[in-house]
Amino acid sequence: MAHEIESIAWHGERPWHGLGTRVAGCMTSAEAIVAAGLDWEVEKKEIFTKDGLPEGDAEAQTERMVVVPGYYATVRKTDGRPLGVVGERYTPLQNKDAFAFFDEAVGSYEAMYETAGSLRGGKIIWIMSKMPGHVGTSEDPIEMWLVLSNAHDGSRQLLMMASPVRVVCMNTLNIAISSAVANIEIRHTSGMMERVVDAREALGLTNIYFEQMGEAMNMLKEYRMTEEEIKKYVYGLFPLKVKNEDKLTGFEGVMNIELGPRIKTYVEKVLELTETGKGTGIPGVKGSAYGAFNAAVEFADHWQPVKGKNDSMLVRKLDSLWFGSAARFKQRAFDQICDIAQP
Numbered sequence: 177m178a179h180e181i182e183s184i185a186w187h188g189e190r191p192w193h194g195l196g197t198r199v200a201g202c203m204t205s206a207e208a209i210v211a212a213g214l215d216w217e218v219e220k221k222e223i224f225t226k227d228g229l230p231e232g233d234a235e236a237q238t239e240r241m242v243v244v245p246g247y248y249a250t251v252r253k254t255d256g257r258p259l260g261v262v263g264e265r266y267t268p269l270q271n272k273d274a275f276a277f278f279d280e281a282v283g284s285y286e287a288m289y290e291t292a293g294s295l296r297g298g299k300i301i302w303i304m305s306k307m308p309g310h311v312g313t314s315e316d317p318i319e320m321w322l323v324l325s326n327a328h329d330g331s332r333q334l335l336m337m338a339s340p341v342r343v344v345c346m347n348t349l350n351i352a353i354s355s356a357v358a359n360i361e362i363r364h365t366s367g368m369m370e371r372v373v374d375a376r377e378a379l380g381l382t383n384i385y386f387e388q389m390g391e392a393m394n395m396l397k398e399y400r401m402t403e404e405e406i407k408k409y410v411y412g413l414f415p416l417k418v419k420n421e422d423k424l425t426g427f428e429g430v431m432n433i434e435l436g437p438r439i440k441t442y443v444e445k446v447l448e449l450t451e452t453g454k455g456t457g458i459p460g461v462k463g464s465a466y467g468a469f470n471a472a473v474e475f476a477d478h479w480q481p482v483k484g485k486n487d488s489m490l491v492r493k494l495d496s497l498w499f500g501s502a503a504r505f506k507q508r509a510f511d512q513i514c515d516i517a518q519p
Contacts, residue, residue: 182213185212187199196293203290205275211292212294214294216254217253220251220262221248222244224243225241226241247262247263248261248262250262257298259328260330261330262364265365267364271301277324277375278303281336299328301328302325303324304321304324304339306320306322311340311387311390315458316458316461318341318393320386323335323337330364335359335360336378338385395517396465396466396517398464401468401516406447409513410447449471450467465513469510476509
């Protein structure tokens with residue numbers, strides 16, 4: 177059985193999953209492809225079904241193979257591994273072309289890659305590059321990262337997105353902020369490489385996104401929350417049951433709230449993180465809306481349970497952080513804390 181996390185190369189601090197090959201410095205695209213084990217290509221092949229045995233001489237009988245019209249398998253050339261099933265218009269984006277796309281889109285930023293890898297036996301590949309500078313303060317910086325993710329199994333479009341990372345706790349703050357452009361998605365068609373100009377334009381707009389991110393974080397830092405406000409905020413992040421059909425008008429004493437054992441554990445953990453989470457010792461964080469929001473993000477990134485075992489669990493966690501339930505949880509946490517803190 178193939179490993180879920182197939183290959184990873186990284187530079188700098190050891191990533192949360194602790195896997196992969198460490199490289200001495202930031203990588204160029206040519207170096208990253210080799211170090212991350214991504215120097216292979218994908219092709220489309222016709223799909224056939226077995227259509228039983230034709231009548232005739234039993235010794236001469238062979239199974240007839242019938243082509244499935246309009247559908248193809250994406251197959252890795254190096255080992256013949258099937259990666260997925262796609263339609264007729266789907267055009268594979270080779271890994272070297274994905275890196276070239278990133279290079280062209282980033283352009284003047286001179287992309288240097290800090291991590292890249294392959295998930296689910298080659299079905300998903302990703303690249304991460306850190307942009308120069310940061311938002312936030314020097315004692316609590318938020319680094320500006322760009323992520324490119326490509327699916328060879330047809331499960332999603334080519335995605336290039338901004339992914340802010342709070343250094344002190346390695347929380348990924350990939351959240352949508354008002355109308356700021358945080359990502360671009362490109363369909364797997366023959367003209368995808370022509371979308372570099374669009375990607376470069378979107379990348380330019382990510383500067384606005386990061387500026388708005390900094391402004392939003394400053395607003396959250398300035399808003400001081402009472403203990404009751406923090407409790408109400410944390411409870412509001414999870415599905416709650418109301419006792420005796422009472423209306424959920426508030427959380428006065430939280431007496432009308434009924435928590436299942438699983439949700440109770442989650443609530444207690446987030447409340448604990450508002451007091452003892454990473455970065456709470458930085459002046460002004462504890463007791464602020466910023467601190468409460470980062471407690472929710474730290475829970476999603478580092479504590480929220482994920483099904484599976486070993487590398488299978490790690491892949492699901494990474495997918496959840498970028499695209500799934502953890503990403504949605506963090507967006508909800510951000511929207512709710514902004515509703516509280518906005519004047």
